[in-house]
Amino acid sequence: xxxxxxxxxxxxxxxxxxxxxxxxxxxxxxxxxxxxxxxxxxxxxxxxxxxxxxxxxxxxxxxxxxxxxxxxxxxxxxxxxxxxxxxxxxxxxxxxxxxxxxxxxxxxxxxxxxxxxxxxxxxxxxxxxxxxxxxxxxxxxxxxxxxxxxxxxxxxxxxxxxxxxxxxxxxxxxxxxxxxxxxxxxxxxxxxxxxxxxxxxxxxxxxxxxxxxxxxxxxxxxxxxxxxxxxxxxxxxxxxxxxxxxxxxxxxxxxxxxxxxxxxxxxxxxxxxxxxxxxxxxxxxxxxxxxxxxxxxxxxxxxxxxxxxxxxxxxxxxxxxxxxxxxxxxxxxxxxxxxxxxxxxxxxxx
Ligand SMILES: Cc1cc2nc3c(=O)[nH]c(=O)nc-3n(C[C@H](O)[C@H](O)[C@H](O)COP(=O)(O)O)c2cc1C
Numbered sequence: 378x379x380x381x382x383x384x385x386x387x388x389x390x391x392x393x394x395x396x397x398x399x400x401x402x403x404x405x406x407x408x409x410x411x412x413x414x415x416x417x418x419x420x421x422x423x424x425x426x427x428x429x430x431x432x433x434x435x436x437x438x439x440x441x442x443x444x445x446x447x448x449x450x451x452x453x454x455x456x457x458x459x460x461x462x463x464x465x466x467x468x469x470x471x472x473x474x475x476x477x478x479x480x481x482x483x484x485x486x487x488x489x490x491x492x493x494x495x496x497x498x499x500x501x502x503x504x505x506x507x508x509x510x511x512x513x514x515x516x517x518x519x520x521x522x523x524x525x526x527x528x529x530x531x532x533x534x535x536x537x538x539x540x541x542x543x544x545x546x547x548x549x550x551x552x553x554x555x556x557x558x559x560x561x562x563x564x565x566x567x568x569x570x571x572x573x574x575x576x577x578x579x580x581x582x583x584x585x586x587x588x589x590x591x592x593x594x595x596x597x598x599x600x601x602x603x604x605x606x607x608x609x610x611x612x613x614x615x616x617x618x619x620x621x622x623x624x625x626x627x628x629x630x631x632x633x634x635x636x637x638x639x640x641x642x643x644x645x646x647x648x649x650x651x652x653x654x655x656x657x658x659x660x661x662x663x664x665x666x667x668x669x670x671x672x673x674x675x676x677x678x679x680x681x682x683x684x685x686x687x688x689x690x691x692x693x694x695x696x697x698x699x700x701x702x703x704x705x706x707x708x709x710x711x712x713x714x715x716x717x718x719x720x721x722x723x724x725x726x727x
Contacts (some may be wrong), residue, residue: 397591397614399432399488399559400530402461404615406608407431408633409562409593411619412465412490412534419455420660421626421677424653429630429642430622431615432461437492439505440468440477452665454484465534467492469505469515471522478523478531488529488559491519493549494536496568507568511539513549520556530559534595537580540569544580547587554588562593562617565607578610585612593617599628601635608636624680626657644688651718654681655711662707671710675702678710681718690721 397404410417410425410433417425422433435453442450443466456462464486468474478489493516495506502508509516524531533553538544550561563584565576576596585592594613598604599621607616616636618629631642645653657677662670678701686692693701697717704710 395591395614397560397593399461399463399532402432404431406633406636407593407615408604408629408636409595409615409617410434410622410629411595411617412437412492413619415673416623416676418453418661418664418673419457419459420657420664422456423458423660424626424657425622425629426459427630428627429633431629431633432463433459434463434490434617435465437465437467437495437500437506438477438481440466440470440474443477443480444473454481454486455664456485456487461487463488463490463532465490465492466523467495467500467505468519469503469509471515471518474519475522475526479526482527482529486529488532489523489527490532490534490562491523492534494534494564494568496536496571501568507536507539510535510545510549510568511543513545513552516549517552517556520553520558524557531557532560532562533558534562534564536564537567537577540567544583546581547583550584550592551587554590558590560591560593561588562595563611563613564617565594565596565611576607578607581611581613591615595619598632601632604632604636624677624682624684626653648719650681650685650721651715654678654718655714658707658710658714667707671705671707674710678702678714682721685718685721693717693721 394405397407408431410430412434414436417436426433438450438453462485464481466477492506493509500506535546535549537546546563553561563581565578565581578594581594592613593615594607594611595617598607598616598618604616622628627644634642658674661674665673701713
């Protein structure tokens with residue numbers, strides 16, 4: 378069924394918005410920032426939260442890496458300043474995943490999310506991420522072990538299944554609920570699709586029928602309209618937004634405001650956009666250190682430029698773009714940001 382197809386007549390239309398309770402937080406029609414490795418570090422999550430995103434999720438933290446003291450895995454646990462700190466753990470072995478979840482909680486996590494949907498080859502070859510959708514007994518054993526190890530809410534993020542011949546999300550969600558999981562998120566693609574094609578929000582609806590706990594729908598949601606469509610097609614209680622937030626950390630908050638009927642949140646422009654990008658850049662350097670921070674910030678700078686262009690700004694000159702995306706000196710980079718982004722917004726407003 379295409380995403381815009383009407384709901385089958387046998388299914389009740391969505392009429393009530395059930396609250397999504399996560400520990401001490403209750404949201405109606407919440408918008409989540411998706412976990413994205415290499416993207417949703419603490420600086421990005423803080424920005425999204427400040428713009429009104431209801432819940433933000435860390436990048437996936439690998440259980441084995443965390444336990445050997447891997448620096449990147451440990452940095453991913455950071456959540457200072459967030460109202461609700463959700464840490465996503467990936468693991469393939471119940472006891473090890475449970476230990477990692479406990480470490481995350483000891484480091485301040487308010488919620489543990491289990492990654493059962495990552496399609497990356499290096500993850501599924503290690504039998505974690507979406508590979509767990511091929512072994513529901515192992516997936517269930519991981520849930521049981523993690524639930525026993527931590528007192529905070531445990532949630533699960535999954536895809537529809539491994540491929541179209543095995544759409545096991547309803548069964549995995551049912552087992553998760555039976556083992557005390559608080560909420561399930563489903564990306565409307567199978568593992569073998571990776572990011573190809575369109576997310577099938579209607580294919581998430583059987584998960585709605587299988588569980589009573591809150592359900593979050595994910596995949597290709599990029600506006601209040603697509604969020605409404607995804608909620609309607611899936612019967613989910615909230616949405617999760619990933620790639621559309623790149624270069625637009627204000628977008629999840631803007632969608633949350635629209636879903637709640639609050640006043641529109643305007644995208645920053647002019648000096649405000651330049652200041653936001655500069656703040657993000659400096660926060661990344663403060664968080665990751667100069668060497669890693671400068672390099673990691675470049676993709677965000679490129680996304681900010683792309684987002685401004687797709688919002689109507691004239692493209693920046695190729696030489697200016699190159700200068701910004703190759704600057705090694707943070708002082709020079711900030712100067713370029715201030716100059717290019719203020720000018721971008723002026724051109725976009727013209
Ligand atoms: C670069 C990148 C990294 C991702 N990393 C993770 C991750 O660490 N954990 C996870 O569960 N999903 C991860 N995802 C999947 C997203 O959370 C999300 O399910 C997917 O992008 C679909 O949502 P979207 O269409 O809104 O982007 C990643 C996706 C991308 C593009």
